[in-house]
Amino acid sequence: MHPTHTQLPIRAAILTVSDTRTKADDRGGQRIQSLLQEASFELVDYQMSKDEPLEISKHVKKWCVDHTINTIIVTGGTGFTPRDQTYDAILPLFEKEMMGFGELFRTLSYEEIGPKAMFSRATAGSRDKTAIYVLPGSTNAVTLAMTKLILPTVQHFVGELNRV
Numbered sequence: 001m002h003p004t005h006t007q008l009p010i011r012a013a014i015l016t017v018s019d020t021r022t023k024a025d026d027r028g029g030q031r032i033q034s035l036l037q038e039a040s041f042e043l044v045d046y047q048m049s050k051d052e053p054l055e056i057s058k059h060v061k062k063w064c065v066d067h068t069i070n071t072i073i074v075t076g077g078t079g080f081t082p083r084d085q086t087y088d089a090i091l092p093l094f095e096k097e098m099m100g101f102g103e104l105f106r107t108l109s110y111e112e113i114g115p116k117a118m119f120s121r122a123t124a125g126s127r128d129k130t131a132i133y134v135l136p137g138s139t140n141a142v143t144l145a146m147t148k149l150i151l152p153t154v155q156h157f158v159g160e161l162n163r164v
């Protein structure tokens with residue numbers, strides 16, 4: 001039988017990428033935090049970063065080698081403005097990319113917002129047995145990704161990354 005890992009504890013870190021937001025007005029990061037808590041998952045760290053590739057990758061690399069963290073959720077900086085650099089900073093860090101995450105996210109987004117969904121560079125992948133998700137910064141996008149894709153499958157993802 002294929003393991004489902006439904007009892008696996010999730011210990012997450014959140015990184016909000018924004019040149020303008022603070023923790024006080026970071027609705028996307030706050031929404032991720034509340035949804036993790038509702039699912040009885042642990043929040044280990046929550047940081048803000050400017051949309052600077054070196055700063056973004058520094059946080060992700062540090063969390064990937066921290067054995068108290070098995071899931072990283074990054075929100076913001078996934079669009080096409082010149083300052084949107086999250087996807088470009090994180091993609092090279094992946095050992096494996098989960099292509100289906102971005103595809104499903106954009107499909108579900110299309111049902112809500114129409115063809116502008118294709119402008120999202122949401123993705124997921126793994127590094128050092130850590131699940132990494134890259135989401136747009138809007139509260140609606142975060143809610144969609146968390147409720148429809150991440151929360152129902154993150155225990156399976158982390159379990160698979162740690163299978164021997």
